Amino acid sequence: xxxxxxxxxxxxxxxxxxxxxxxxxxxxxxxxxxxxxxxxxxxxxxxxxxxxxxxxxxxxxxxxxxxxxxxxxxxxxxxxxxxxxxxxxxxxxxxxxxxxxxxxxxxxxxxxxxxxxxxxxxxxxxxxxxxxxxxxxxxxxxxxxxxxxxxxxxxxxxxxxxxxxxxxxxxxxxxxxxxxxxxxxxxxxxxxxxxxxxxxxxxxxxxxxxxxxxxxxxxxxxxxxxxxxxxxxxxxxxxxxxxxxxxxxxxxxxxxxxxxxxxxxxxxxxxxxxxxxxxxxxxxxxxxxxxxxxxxxxxxxxxxxxxxxxxxxxxxxxxxxxxxxxxxxxxxxxxxxxxxxxxxxxxxxxxxxxxxxxxxxxxxxx
Numbered sequence: 363x364x365x366x367x368x369x370x371x372x373x374x375x376x377x378x379x380x381x382x383x384x385x386x387x388x389x390x391x392x393x394x395x396x397x398x399x400x401x402x403x404x405x406x407x408x409x410x411x412x413x414x415x416x417x418x419x420x421x422x423x424x425x426x427x428x429x430x431x432x433x434x435x436x437x438x439x440x441x442x443x444x445x446x447x448x449x450x451x452x453x454x455x456x457x458x459x460x461x462x463x464x465x466x467x468x469x470x471x472x473x474x475x476x477x478x479x480x481x482x483x484x485x486x487x488x489x490x491x492x493x494x495x496x497x498x499x500x501x502x503x504x505x506x507x508x509x510x511x512x513x514x515x516x517x518x519x520x521x522x523x524x525x526x527x528x529x530x531x532x533x534x535x536x537x538x539x540x541x542x543x544x545x546x547x548x549x550x551x552x553x554x555x556x557x558x559x560x561x562x563x564x565x566x567x568x569x570x571x572x573x574x575x576x577x578x579x580x581x582x583x584x585x586x587x588x589x590x591x592x593x594x595x596x597x598x599x600x601x602x603x604x605x606x607x608x609x610x611x612x613x614x615x616x617x618x619x620x621x622x623x624x625x626x627x628x629x630x631x632x633x634x635x636x637x638x639x640x641x642x643x644x645x646x647x648x649x650x651x652x653x654x655x656x657x658x659x660x661x662x663x664x665x666x667x668x669x670x671x672x673x674x675x676x677x678x679x680x681x682x683x684x685x686x687x688x689x690x691x692x693x694x695x696x697x698x699x700x701x702x703x704x705x706x707x708x709x710x711x712x713x714x715x716x717x718x719x720x721x722x723x724x725x726x727x728x
Contacts, residue, residue, distance in 0.1 A: 381701045478695035488695040498676030506598040518610025541604035546667040549597035568673035594672045613645040
C-alpha cells in the first residue's frame, strides 16, 4: 500500500499541471478581463461585485488623466480615446504584456513554491487570503459531510433491512421532501424560526464566532463556535441525506440477496453478525467511493449561498467575487487549492478502501 500511495503522490504533479492548464486556457477566453474592468472603472462604470475595489486605482486614474486622451484603436472594449502607452501600462500592471505561454510557465513555477501571486483588487497575497477564508469552508464542509454520513449510512442499512415495510416508505417520503427543498430556502426558514427573524432567537444570525471571541477561553470559544455552526450546518445537510441514504440501501440490498449471505444465515449466524461482519464490508465500498466527491461538492459549491445568507466569509464567496471581478490570481489560486484537496481526498478514499476490505490490493494493479 505504501508503494501505491507513493506512486499516486508522484501523479499529483502532472494531474495538477493538466488542471492548471485547462483553467488557464479557459480564463483566456473569458470576456471582460481586468484591463477592461479597469478601463470601465476609469470611465465611471462601477462593475465590481463588492463595494471594496482596491488595487491602485487612484494612481491609474491620475495616469489616465495625464495620457493626453489621443484617439487610439484598441483591442479592449471602451478603450477608444485612451493613450496606447497608458493601455500598455495597464497590461504591464496585470502581467498581460507577456505572451500567454510565458505567463503560464511563470504561474506553474510560482505555484510549485506556493506563491499564488497578489489579488488584483484586494492588493493582498492570494495564499494568505485563501488560508484566511479556508476555516469557514472547512467547517461547513467537514461537519456537513460527517453528519450526512453518520445519519445516512445507519438509515440506509435499516431501510434495506425493512425494505418494503412502513418504516422504509415513510422514511423515503421524508427524505425526498428534504431533498426537494433547496438548502438556501431551508436556511431562510431556519433564520425566520430560530434566529430572530420572526419567532425565536435561539441562534446567532451571522459569523463563525461572537464579537467577543478574543476574551473567551478554549471551552467557551468551542461552545460559541458550535452555537454559530448549528443553523448553517443544518441548512446544508437537509438536502444531502437522500442520495447517500438510497445509495447505501441499494448497495446493501444487492449484497443481502447474494449467495454468501444465504450461506451465513444457514450456518446459524445472527442477523446482526451477517449484516455488519459480512455484508457491511462489501456494501460499503461503493459508498466510500463517493466520499471525496461528496466532500468536495459540499466544501466548494454547496456552501456559497449558505455563506452569503449567514455572512460567513469563506472560499465559496471568495471564489464567486473573484470570478465576477475577473480577479484571475484569486480564481486560479482557489482552483489550485480545490484540485489539491480533491486529489488528496481521492488518495484517502483508496486508503479507506483497504481499511474496509483488506483483500483489495491496489499495488497489484499498478
